[in-house]
Amino acid sequence: MTQTPEPSPDGPAARADGGDALLQMTGIVKRFPGVLALGGVDLDVRAGEVHCLLGQNGAGKSTLIKVLSASYQPDEGEIRWEGEPVRLTTPVAAMKRGISTIYQELDLVPGLTVTENVFLGHELATAGFSRRAEATQRVRAILARLGHSEVDPNRLVGDLSPAGQQIVSMARALSHDTRLLILDEPSAVLDQEEVDNLFRVVRGLTAEGVAIIYISHRLEEIRQIGDRITVLKDGRTVATGLSVAETPTSELITLMTGREIEYVFPERPATRPSQDAAPVLEASGLSGDRFHDVDLRVHAGEIVGLAGLVGSGRSEILETIYGARRSTTGTVTINGRRLRGGSVRAAVAAGVGLAPEERKSQGLLLDQAVYRNVTISSLGRFSKASFLDSGAERRAAEELTRSLDVRPAGVDRPVRNLSGGNQQKVVLARWLLRDCKVLLLDEPTRGVDVGARSEIYNLVRRLADEGVAVVVVSSEVEEVLGLSDRVLVISEGAVVHEGPATEIDESKVLDLVMEGEVA
Amino acid sequence: MSDNPTNAAVAEEDTARVEKEAARRAEPGGLGQLLRSGAGHNLGLVLALALLAVIGIATGGERFASVDNVMTILRLSAVIGVVSIGMTFVITGGGIDLSVGALVALSSIWCTTVATQTMANDIHWIIIVTTALLVGAGAGLINGLLIAYGGVVPFIATLAMMASARGLAEIISARKTQIVSVPGFTDAFSREILGISVLIWIFAIVAVIGWVLLNRTTFGRRTLAIGGNPEASRLAGINVRRHTVLLYVLVGVCCGIAAVMLISRTTTGSATHGQLYELDAIAAVVIGGTLLSGGRGNIIGTVFGVLIFMTLTNVFVLNNLSISAQAFTKGLIIIAAVLLQKRFSRQPGS
Ligand SMILES: Nc1ncnc2c1ncn2[C@@H]1O[C@H](COP(=O)(O)OP(=O)(O)OP(=O)(O)O)[C@@H](O)[C@H]1O
Ligand SMILES: [Mg+2]
Numbered sequence: 001m002t003q004t005p006e007p008s009p010d011g012p013a014a015r016a017d018g019g020d021a022l023l024q025m026t027g028i029v030k031r032f033p034g035v036l037a038l039g040g041v042d043l044d045v046r047a048g049e050v051h052c053l054l055g056q057n058g059a060g061k062s063t064l065i066k067v068l069s070a071s072y073q074p075d076e077g078e079i080r081w082e083g084e085p086v087r088l089t090t091p092v093a094a095m096k097r098g099i100s101t102i103y104q105e106l107d108l109v110p111g112l113t114v115t116e117n118v119f120l121g122h123e124l125a126t127a128g129f130s131r132r133a134e135a136t137q138r139v140r141a142i143l144a145r146l147g148h149s150e151v152d153p154n155r156l157v158g159d160l161s162p163a164g165q166q167i168v169s170m171a172r173a174l175s176h177d178t179r180l181l182i183l184d185e186p187s188a189v190l191d192q193e194e195v196d197n198l199f200r201v202v203r204g205l206t207a208e209g210v211a212i213i214y215i216s217h218r219l220e221e222i223r224q225i226g227d228r229i230t231v232l233k234d235g236r237t238v239a240t241g242l243s244v245a246e247t248p249t250s251e252l253i254t255l256m257t258g259r260e261i262e263y264v265f266p267e268r269p270a271t272r273p274s275q276d277a278a279p280v281l282e283a284s285g286l287s288g289d290r291f292h293d294v295d296l297r298v299h300a301g302e303i304v305g306l307a308g309l310v311g312s313g314r315s316e317i318l319e320t321i322y323g324a325r326r327s328t329t330g331t332v333t334i335n336g337r338r339l340r341g342g343s344v345r346a347a348v349a350a351g352v353g354l355a356p357e358e359r360k361s362q363g364l365l366l367d368q369a370v371y372r373n374v375t376i377s378s379l380g381r382f383s384k385a386s387f388l389d390s391g392a393e394r395r396a397a398e399e400l401t402r403s404l405d406v407r408p409a410g411v412d413r414p415v416r417n418l419s420g421g422n423q424q425k426v427v428l429a430r431w432l433l434r435d436c437k438v439l440l441l442d443e444p445t446r447g448v449d450v451g452a453r454s455e456i457y458n459l460v461r462r463l464a465d466e467g468v469a470v471v472v473v474s475s476e477v478e479e480v481l482g483l484s485d486r487v488l489v490i491s492e493g494a495v496v497h498e499g500p501a502t503e504i505d506e507s508k509v510l511d512l513v514m515e516g517e518v519a
Numbered sequence: 520m521s522d523n524p525t526n527a528a529v530a531e532e533d534t535a536r537v538e539k540e541a542a543r544r545a546e547p548g549g550l551g552q553l554l555r556s557g558a559g560h561n562l563g564l565v566l567a568l569a570l571l572a573v574i575g576i577a578t579g580g581e582r583f584a585s586v587d588n589v590m591t592i593l594r595l596s597a598v599i600g601v602v603s604i605g606m607t608f609v610i611t612g613g614g615i616d617l618s619v620g621a622l623v624a625l626s627s628i629w630c631t632t633v634a635t636q637t638m639a640n641d642i643h644w645i646i647i648v649t650t651a652l653l654v655g656a657g658a659g660l661i662n663g664l665l666i667a668y669g670g671v672v673p674f675i676a677t678l679a680m681m682a683s684a685r686g687l688a689e690i691i692s693a694r695k696t697q698i699v700s701v702p703g704f705t706d707a708f709s710r711e712i713l714g715i716s717v718l719i720w721i722f723a724i725v726a727v728i729g730w731v732l733l734n735r736t737t738f739g740r741r742t743l744a745i746g747g748n749p750e751a752s753r754l755a756g757i758n759v760r761r762h763t764v765l766l767y768v769l770v771g772v773c774c775g776i777a778a779v780m781l782i783s784r785t786t787t788g789s790a791t792h793g794q795l796y797e798l799d800a801i802a803a804v805v806i807g808g809t810l811l812s813g814g815r816g817n818i819i820g821t822v823f824g825v826l827i828f829m830t831l832t833n834v835f836v837l838n839n840l841s842i843s844a845q846a847f848t849k850g851l852i853i854i855a856a857v858l859l860q861k862r863f864s865r866q867p868g869s
Contacts, residue, residue, distance in 0.1 A: 324754060348756035362754050365747040367814050376744055377755045379737040386736045430755070 021080070022047045022211050023068075023180060028077035030063055032417065035408060037063040038074070039235040045180065050202060050212040052222045052244070055232035056256050056449040057421030058407040061215050062104050064232070065182045068213075069101040070094040092121075098179030102169045102186055104215075104420045104447070105360060110158030115139045117157050118172045142171045145204075147197050162189040162358070163310045170201070181205060182213045185420065187221055188447045191310040191475040192510065199225050217421070217449050218476070219249050231255045257451045264454070265482035266461040269301070272485065278336060280469040281352075281438045283321055286330030290316045291493035294330070298438065298469040303460065305484030305501065306473045307509050313493035314473040315357050318440045321471075322354040323347040334438060351437030353377070355428050355444060357473075363427040364415050371397035371411035373426050378434045400429045403459070405452045421447045425456075432459055438469045445479065457483055477506045489513060560808040563859070564823035571830045579837040588833065590716065596829040597722035598623075598780045599799050603807075603821050604729040605773030606800040610809050611733065611816030612766045613746035614666065614673040618680035619774050619800055622658050623793030625688040626651040626778035631697035631788030634704075644704035647782070652775040658684055659771020663764030681797065688790035696789040699782055708783030718780050725776065730818040739816075742766065746813025802849070803828060806856035827852070 021044040030038040038060045045051045053061050066072045068079070070088040079086055081097055088094045094101075108117050115135050124131045124138070139153040148167050151160070157168055166189050173181055183202075187195045202212055202225060216222060222229065226244040230237060231252065239255050254260055279297040286294045291313035298304045306314045319325045321332050326342040333339065340346040347354075356362035365373050371390075374397040375382055382393045397411045404425040406418070415426055424447050431439060441460065445453050460483065464470050474480050480487060481501050489497040489512045497504070497512050575583035582588060602619050609616045630647045658680060665676040699705075710717050733739035741762055744752040753759045774793075781792050805811055806827065807820025828849060835845045 322754075344753055344756060345758050354754060356754055361748070361750055363751050365744050365751060365814070367747055368743060372740065372743075376740070376752070376757070379740060383737050386738060388735055388737060388740060390735075 021045065022082060024078075024080040024083075025064075025068065026078050026080075028064065028067055028079075029075045030060075030067055030072060031075050034413075035417070037235055038067070040077070040237075041232065041235065042237045042240055043230050044241070045211045045213060046228075047179070047211050048206050048209045049227040050206060050214050050225050052226040052229045053213055053215045053232065054219075054222070054229055054252060054256055056407070056451060057405075057425070057447075058419040059232040059256070060235040061232055062184055062419060063235075065101060065184055065213060065215070066103075068094070069099055069182065095176055098177055099182070100173035100176050100178045100180070101182040102166075102173055102184060104184040104188075108157045108165055108168060108172075111156065113154050113156055114143075114151060114160075114168050114171070115153040117168055118142070118153075118175050120172070122176070138175065139171060142174050143167070145174065146170055146201055161311045163191070163194050166190060166194075170198075178205075178210055180211045180213065182215075184215045185217070185447055186214075187216055187218060189310065192477070193309065195221065217447065217453075219252060219450070222252075223249075233258065253450055256449070259451075266458050268461075268485060269465060272302075275299070280335055281321070281471070282333045282336075283317075284331055286317070286320060286332065287328045288313075288316055288320045288325055289328075291320075291490070294490075294493075294495055296321075296471070296488065296495075298471055300437075300467045300469055301464050302486065303464050303470040303472060303484045305480035305487045306471065306490055307477055307480045307487055307513070308490035309513055310475055312490045312513070314490050315442050316493075317490070318354060318442050318471065318473060319356075321347070321438075322352055322440060324354070348377070351435070352440065353431040353434050353436035353438070354440040355431045355442060357442040357446075359424055359427045363430075364423060366416040367414050369412045370401060370406070370415055370418070370426055373415050374400060374411070374429045374433055377430050381435075396433060397429070400433055401426070404429055404455055421449055421452070424448055425452060428456065432463065436468055439463060439471070441470065441472045443474055444472065445474070445476075477509050481506065481509070491515070560817065561819050561823065564807065564820060564827065568823060568827050568830065571827060571834060575830065575834045575837070579834065582837055583834065588837075590719070592826070592829050592833050593719045593722075594716050594784070595832075596825050597716075597718040598777045598784065599796060599803070599829075600722045600822065600825040601725045601773050601777045601780065602770075602793075602796055603800040603803045603825050604725050604818060605770035607729065607804050607807070607809050607816055607818055607821045608733065608742060609673075609766050609770050610801070610804050610811060611746050611813060612742045612763065613749060613813030614763065614766060615677065615801070615811075616662065616767065616770050617674065617677040617797045618658070618662065618684055619770065620793035620796035621681045621684035621688070622655055622771060622774035623778045623781060623796060624790050625658065625684040625691075626654040626775045627782050627788040627792045628688045628692045628697065628790055629654045629788075630778065630782060631699050632691055634699055634701055635697055642701055644701055644707050647699075647701065647704055648779050651778045651782075652772055655771040655773070655775025655778065656768050657771070659768040659774070660764065662771070663767030666767065667760040667763040685790065692788070692790045694790060696787045696791075698787050700786075704783065705786070708779070718784065721776065721780060725773065726818060726822050733816055733818055738762075738765075743814060743816065746810075746816070748814070799828065802853050806853060 023043070023045040025041065025043040028038050028041045041060065041064055043064065053064070055061050063072065067074045068088070070091050070093060073089070079088060086097070088097070109120065112120070118139050119135055124135045136153045140149070143149055143151050143153070146167055151164060151167060157165060160168065166186060186198060190198060206212060214225060222244060229242040229244055229247065229252070230240040231242070232238070233256060250260070277299055280300050281296070281298040283294060283296040286296070294317055296304070296317070306317065308314050316325060320327050323339065323342055323344045323346055331338055332341070334350040334352065337350070339350055360366070365376065371394045375393045379388065382389050382396070394411055401411060402409065406422050406425045415423055418426065428444055444460070445456055448456065460470060460472070472480065472483055481504065484501045487499065487501045487504060488495050489509055491513050496515070602623065606616060606619060630650045633650050634642055634647055662677055662680050665671045666673050708717050712720055733742065741752070741757050744755070744757060745759055745762055749759055778792070782788055803824030804821050807822070807824035808817040809815060809820065831848065831852070832845060
């Protein structure tokens, strides 16, 4: 069946008077068993604006947009679309109105090609036969519009990087006649350049009168792209329609968290670990599929940051040290003892821990309770002769999740029911709990709100002060520089710079990265 | 093509239907919530068993409700029950074992061959038991190694084992049933303790050990983790391969135990023992609330699953109904149980 997107008859007229709300949600209530996720939320969005939705982890942002895209049905409340009350009963119904959503957890089918994913559910077909050539053509055009002509429409989505998958999601949204585009933490998997690219696309769309709902925990992004802001706290609207230009960041933070948070990095200890001492972790001449000849030395008590673009090979370096990937050449030693390559068991036995980047596939046991996710790597500590002391497990998990501010509190609910940022905290808690000598953190604050971020920074610094050697990978240059003692800049899989974090600034890092790209 | 007038009507109808569905899904029923939990599921199984008992009493009266009959049901449940406990572990760990029935046959025939070939009626029964356990464990080890290190998917590896083990059993026995008459063995296993058959005791002990192992030990926790997300488990530092091998050895040992029990109940070893045990065990595990895709396991549920099927058989036999009618009803029960589970475990949205 063909589905040519039909412009609705009153479309252009409604778009023209930009002042009126395209969408009005009032008094939205959504309950989950035992949790009031939304307790009366109001939101109004105008055509052609970028409306930012802010709130701490678990505030209800994703739930609200799932109500809007009709993956959830609200328990109470009213949705008006161009002034008319509507009931959005199915995702398809929402899509037909022109509401497209890019979810926080990407929802693509890895075994299908880019084109097949883009047109999934609204395939171009005649009498059941898909019109492949045309579909591929259209996908090429959309990708070009997104500035990513290099993505091959015939590649399997599972083979793409997270950033590449994000682009496919965007392409899918744009393959509909979109009036309202919802982006739930799109920048979490993107690096600076990609984010700029995304913003370019967003500006193009708003100029055409498309409304955008934008969710992010990076407040500086809100400044760049946003027009108005709605702040959620504990499932309620605490402020709506704030103008981005007139609201200081500190006020936003206070609105979100209900307290004042100084958004600073923990102080570095006065005495630096001597660079002459024997390192705890030493990788020399390490090469793998996506990186080559990496030398990395980390001393006890030191935090080393790896800066670079997404896809520059940083995660692969960590995973190789951890034994989850095999190196082609080079060695890894822990306290002078050489690690057997390609064995996670050996790495774990030697005291290495890795908090992986892809939390859902690599980190979480979604159906298991929070405390079980936290303790799974330290079961030895909570068992006597293989018998588990689940009381002790719960207590330890409770303490850690409280200090990371995992909401809602309580360690017995399945991780699946937590919000994205809170899931991330749970994975992190697992590795903070384990007594590691070397801790490898891949994007530790992805999707984590401002309040919990500073908490994570403090925890990591405290671990370092206790003598742990820490390696941090982050796409946020500011974070790498602020948290680490020493920084390695990685570009195209090679180390292009190494030095103290205090002697380099953000623009220098970006320059180095770009140079490497060109070279 | 897009302005086909009937399209709108169809869409309308569709919307209405889906709307109802959504409303039904969203209702936060207390009962639904209860049934979603493991305890609630077990309660459901108890109710199902009680219902069967009522039917049994109504149709069979005294013949059903006698102590003797209840003991018979339990004794018959014991053998398949032990196999099902082992199966619960494999399935919880994200695998499946189709070879259990064949392993029971192979173990049984191996034991009786050892017993008859030594020609010694004075062979100690411990040797028979050890042989059965070793054969089961060995075959399980081969399954596990093929799956964990050979990369063969569980379905195929154990399907192959199912064919080979049954074939081997036939070769060893030359397709003859072997009768065991080791006095010590018969004495040990056909006794009663506190008026309850040793077989029932064995089932009870295996079930209790299974429950403790799954719910209270690191082994059980790791089994749940591997079944839920093998990649995350590997990165969490669990030796996923070794653990997988252990799971298949475990179910193999359970098959060995079941073989001993079967020899004692029938006084024979035979290559035809354990026919279709794989299906009965999987059925019991699944209606017991263990997730077939792994990551969630329920030992108590499995025990009830076995009891429900055995009671059903008993009621049918008492009423002189055919085996075919039994099989048909069994199928209905499996479907009903799984649909109920789906109905109550559905996640809203994603
Ligand atoms: N399926 C569910 N079952 C039960 N509770 C849920 C479910 N989904 C979400 N919740 C709860 O609803 C609340 C809101 O979650 P939501 O995902 O909307 O947060 P969020 O604002 O998007 O957070 P984040 O910034 O971490 O993504 C949380 O307390 C969460 O635990
Ligand atoms: Mg969210």
